[in-house]
Amino acid sequence: MVERIALETPRLRLRHWHDDDLESLARLCADPEVMRYYPALMSRDDCAALMVRSRLHFVRHGVGLWALERKDSDAFIGYCGLASCALPMPSPTVELLWAVTCDQWGQGLVHEAANAVLQCAFDTLGLDEVVACAAQLNEPARQLLEGLGMRPEQATAFGHPDLVPEHPLHPQLLYRLQRDDWRQ
Known part of the structure; x- marks a missing residue:
């Protein structure tokens, strides 16, 4: 078994999931504003499955999606972390994922959490690359990813596999970030 990593930033704990996080996660993933760039809202059962998949990913790889908790209030505010990329890629790749409650937007918390995740990916785990996907119309995600140093590959624009081509999120x-680019 791989050692499970927990991370901290000045304002956040990126911690392992607690069973009682399920209700908060279900509220987060049922919020239409939070999920506006996702193909669909997630049910409570979907969220339970997400927690199980993340826990298994931690057991197998040492990383996964961490629950985000504010240090000043111990409040669960979302998640951020790495998951195996579902896209067909030439080699196994991990993808940066996140979601945060609306009341926490605009405070730089996702950027702070994602920076900690990327540092762990490159410096602790020795990964060569991390990818992320964003809908072309998701300007907030695109700004975040570019602010982290990730760059879009226009040549590899693709359609979301779960959506019809006419869907606005298709x-x-x-986005890719190589370890050498991270260090610069």
Whole structure:
């Protein structure tokens, strides 16, 4: 078994899931504003499955999706972390994922959490690359990813596999960040 990693930033704990996080996660993933760039809202059962998949990913790989908790209030505010990329890629790749409650937007918390995740990916785990996907019309995610140093590959724009081509979220961009670029 791989050692499970927990992370901290000045304002956040990126911690392992507690069973009582399920209700908060279900509220987060049922919020239409939070999920506006996702193909669909997630049910409570979907959220339970997400927690199980993340726990298994931690057991197998040492990383997964961490629950985000504010240090000043111990409040669960979302998640951020790495998951095996579902896209067909030439080699196994991990993808940066996140979601945060609306009342926490605009405070730089996702950027702070994602920076900690990327540092762990490159410096602790020795990964060569991390990817992220964003709908072309998801300007907040695109700004976040570019602020982290990730760059879109226009040549690898693709359609979301779960959406029909006419859906506004179908056009997606693939972002990449190489370890050497992170260090710069």
